[in-house]
Amino acid sequence: MGNTCRFYVDLMALQREVTGSCILNVIKFPDGTTKKLLIDCGLFQEKDYSDYNKTFPFNPEDIDYVIVTHNHVDHTGRLPLLVSLGYSNKIHTTYDTSQLIGHALHDSYKVLKRKAKLANERSLYTDEDVDSTLSLIEAHPFDEPIKLDENVTLTFFMNGHLPGAALVLVQVDYSDDSNYKHPTINLLFTGDYNNKNMFFNVSPIPEWVHNLPITIIQETTYGDMDSSQIEEVFESNILDAINKKKEIVIPVFSLGRSQEIMYFLMKMQNEGKLDPNIPIYFDGKLGIKYTELYKSGSLKSIDKTKDFLPQNFSYVDSPEMRLGLTNDYQTKIILTTSGMGSYGPAQFYLPAFLQHSNALIHFTGYVAEDTLGRRLYDCNKGEIVEIGGLQVKKEADVKFTSEFSAHAKGDELINFLKDFSNIRLLLLNHGETASENYYASKVINEVKIKNVGILGRDYLFRVNEYGLIKSFSTKFL
Ligand SMILES: [Zn+2]
Numbered sequence: 001m002g003n004t005c006r007f008y009v010d011l012m013a014l015q016r017e018v019t020g021s022c023i024l025n026v027i028k029f030p031d032g033t034t035k036k037l038l039i040d041c042g043l044f045q046e047k048d049y050s051d052y053n054k055t056f057p058f059n060p061e062d063i064d065y066v067i068v069t070h071n072h073v074d075h076t077g078r079l080p081l082l083v084s085l086g087y088s089n090k091i092h093t094t095y096d097t098s099q100l101i102g103h104a105l106h107d108s109y110k111v112l113k114r115k116a117k118l119a120n121e122r123s124l125y126t127d128e129d130v131d132s133t134l135s136l137i138e139a140h141p142f143d144e145p146i147k148l149d150e151n152v153t154l155t156f157f158m159n160g161h162l163p164g165a166a167l168v169l170v171q172v173d174y175s176d177d178s179n180y181k182h183p184t185i186n187l188l189f190t191g192d193y194n195n196k197n198m199f200f201n202v203s204p205i206p207e208w209v210h211n212l213p214i215t216i217i218q219e220t221t222y223g224d225m226d227s228s229q230i231e232e233v234f235e236s237n238i239l240d241a242i243n244k245k246k247e248i249v250i251p252v253f254s255l256g257r258s259q260e261i262m263y264f265l266m267k268m269q270n271e272g273k274l275d276p277n278i279p280i281y282f283d284g285k286l287g288i289k290y291t292e293l294y295k296s297g298s299l300k301s302i303d304k305t306k307d308f309l310p311q312n313f314s315y316v317d318s319p320e321m322r323l324g325l326t327n328d329y330q331t332k333i334i335l336t337t338s339g340m341g342s343y344g345p346a347q348f349y350l351p352a353f354l355q356h357s358n359a360l361i362h363f364t365g366y367v368a369e370d371t372l373g374r375r376l377y378d379c380n381k382g383e384i385v386e387i388g389g390l391q392v393k394k395e396a397d398v399k400f401t402s403e404f405s406a407h408a409k410g411d412e413l414i415n416f417l418k419d420f421s422n423i424r425l426l427l428l429n430h431g432e433t434a435s436e437n438y439y440a441s442k443v444i445n446e447v448k449i450k451n452v453g454i455l456g457r458d459y460l461f462r463v464n465e466y467g468l469i470k471s472f473s474t475k476f477l
């Protein structure tokens, strides 16, 4: 019989909280060899962690495989750095992610270049590094196991977080010289997860996966919130503001949220709730590119027949048009990227409209710490807010809603786990610390799982087919 104790995977993560997703898996085989696999390679966006962006606590040349869960820069934004530092193997994605990722990385390069210039530093990577990264992409369909080699099998499953977003199953096998096959080590990475999407039906995970003895690495962005707590206020807030003839600014993420809000406003028009004479504008270069991709039918998950553009809708295509919109004081709706307000044309619209007492600024999702959105959330009307060196008085109404969130809530995350019959270990990540701790206690009380850990920069988890072997504190702080 083979020796089962020397076949294991060490899991460690580079992320502290919500951004900078990158999970390093070091597979140790009984013959002493290793393989290294990365799940995601994202940018840190919280200010406190920006230094983490500059280096990796491992040699990129030693990584055998990179697998990407979905096209958000907090999961992909450091791939070009990884490649510039020597990673030269394939980058595995779903088909739709392969269609979207080029837009995201070229845009990320531009943002980083601007930031580096201001800080008088070298940019993290060049546009050529982005091209080299894209040349390594290998796209795969959902639900089909892909043998990366004789030991490692990868399967993508559909995930409602975004078009192309996947749940990632990694299965590790080993047969020794005497042909003894060790039991498979099964790891399921949820990436950012949602059980539904406005633009497509999310097919369920097949039963064979639910029955595997498995380690699950689960996101917890909204782990401390219950879906019943989510109030659907967006429609009434918008209609109320329209009745009062207000100007409305809606910060949106370029991919997913922009198109969902367009679709939502179109439905309000079709149902006779929103007057189609009110003009609707959309500003944000990357968001416009994604909207065109949705329209083009080249994304496999998007239903080609689905209309989503409202009537009386136009793209903002010049600085003059943008300036005109902030000075005409007409009732209108402006969708603008970025969703948290810190990047893109939102940097122009938010300080301008914040000073209009007849304006409503309506955020449509999660606002991370250190973003303009969070600062506006934390201050009262009449207070002065510092925005890019300007002292701006908050005169406008500022509202928030979580109803469009692309992340499952605590109860939905628990339901996700309850479908599995044999979870050996659960590792939580991608949440603010308070949310992770709250959700961890909820899981322990409600789901039968032997071990629950929090995956971050502090601990490494050694896992085999039976689940956790032990945890160690990591050295890369
Ligand atoms: Zn994320």
Ligand SMILES: [Zn+2]
Binding pocket: 070, 072, 161, 192
């Ligand atoms: Zn995401």
